[in-house]
Ligand SMILES: [Mg+2]
């Protein structure tokens with residue numbers, strides 16, 4: 182049995198993106214953004230043996246529920262999502278944490294959710310990315326994943342850059358314009374391959390390949406306001422988005 | 431001589447709004463918002479004797495300069511403001527920290543700045559509010575001030591609420607839609623009077639009274655994503671925005 186404390190250290194061994202309102206759950210770690218009522222980021226650590234589902238664990242028993250560890254002012258509620266047209270989209274995917282009932286239950290806390298477009302995104306392209314993560318986790322000794330929302334600026338006709346996003350419900354839960362996911366896969370010789378994605382929070386055509394959403398990690402870090410896996414020495418990177426790392430750093 | 435550590439405890443004795451990227455300066459405490467490249471909040475503590483200026487202290491020697499304690503990705507620069515049309519607006523006002531050269535110098539770090547409309551705001555109505563603070567500080571044994579930016583949602587014609595703000599410069603420094611300032615003045619019997627303001631970051635007509643910008647503190651807390659002076663027991667409040675506290679809580 183691994184104690185929650187040491188499991189958290191294991192999950193976070195490549196660095197904390199930040200320390201704002203940390204939540205250490207049984208199988209993932211989350212930093213809560215009280216202003217946007219979603220997470221800043223969640224970090225997960227997957228291994229092949231963790232991908233073996235326990236048959237006694239039942240996702241059907243899970244319920245979306247508010248995270249009472251967050252002050253009422255900043256705590257997103259089911260009612261905020263109701264009628265908004267957005268899904269309660271998992272950041273740490275439920276399917277990554279099926280070894281114990283408590284682990285999968287905790288992924289259903291609303292602190293682990295953000296408003297996601299349902300069709301074409303949460304239920305489709307974003308889900309494809311989550312499945313890719315699990316496929317990679319079955320083939321590598323260790324996979325680390327950092328996931329979170331982004332609020333990206335766009336140029337408007339006046340030539341200036343603006344950030345614009347909707348907020349839903351009485352609690353004003355922010356609807357991210359994009360989501361990021363960064364994966365680090367341990368390969369031979371203690372090196373790592375990295376993939377870094379930014380997907381727009383909108384219906385994405387099925388035929389669009391996931392690889393078309395790959396970006397340099399620095400573009401995520403600059404927009405998100407934190408560094409991701411910064412304790413990994415750069416010389417331990419082998420491939421980044423399928424290319425030799427040196428060519429990108 | 432007061433050590434920096436105990437001065438910080440004195441400044442923060444009514445509670446930390448948060449612990450994200452804290453900067454403890456000689457005479458104020460700041461939490462830096464790496465995503466927006468401005469502070470989340472600054473807290474100051476003023477007393478009548480601290481309002482006595484040291485004649486050797488020269489604001490003219492101060493220079494706006496980047497805060498090198500912030501990672502380059504998230505550090506606002508003078509070039510970000512240049513040509514933007516916005517002033518580098520102090521959050522902790524320079525005029526509140528003139529007892530030592532280092533104290534006033536530190537208010538010129540860009541981590542203590544946010545883009546403010548110059549005429550009608552930074553140089554006028556917001557400056558009036560800062561002068562009001564100093565006037566109150568001369569008349570009360572202790573005044574605590576929490577100041578920061580806000581990004582408030584507005585309803586658009588489609589009936590939904592949106593947050594929208596400009597970002598300036600290569601570093602994408604966010605231009606807040608509003609600024610808040612909350613003051614707590616110690617009065618007789620260990621009680622406190624509170625004033626809480628939200629001003630739009632725009633030219634405000636001279637004739638608009640400051641009192642018209644007073645708001646319930648909860649509206650600031652909900653929008654900002656943190657609690658302000660939450661270690662002050664509610665029963666220690668006498669007046670809030672000029673009215674008996676009980677009538678508002
Ligand atoms: Mg999902």
Ligand SMILES: [Mg+2]
Nearest residue numbers: 519520552553
């Ligand atoms: Mg000013």
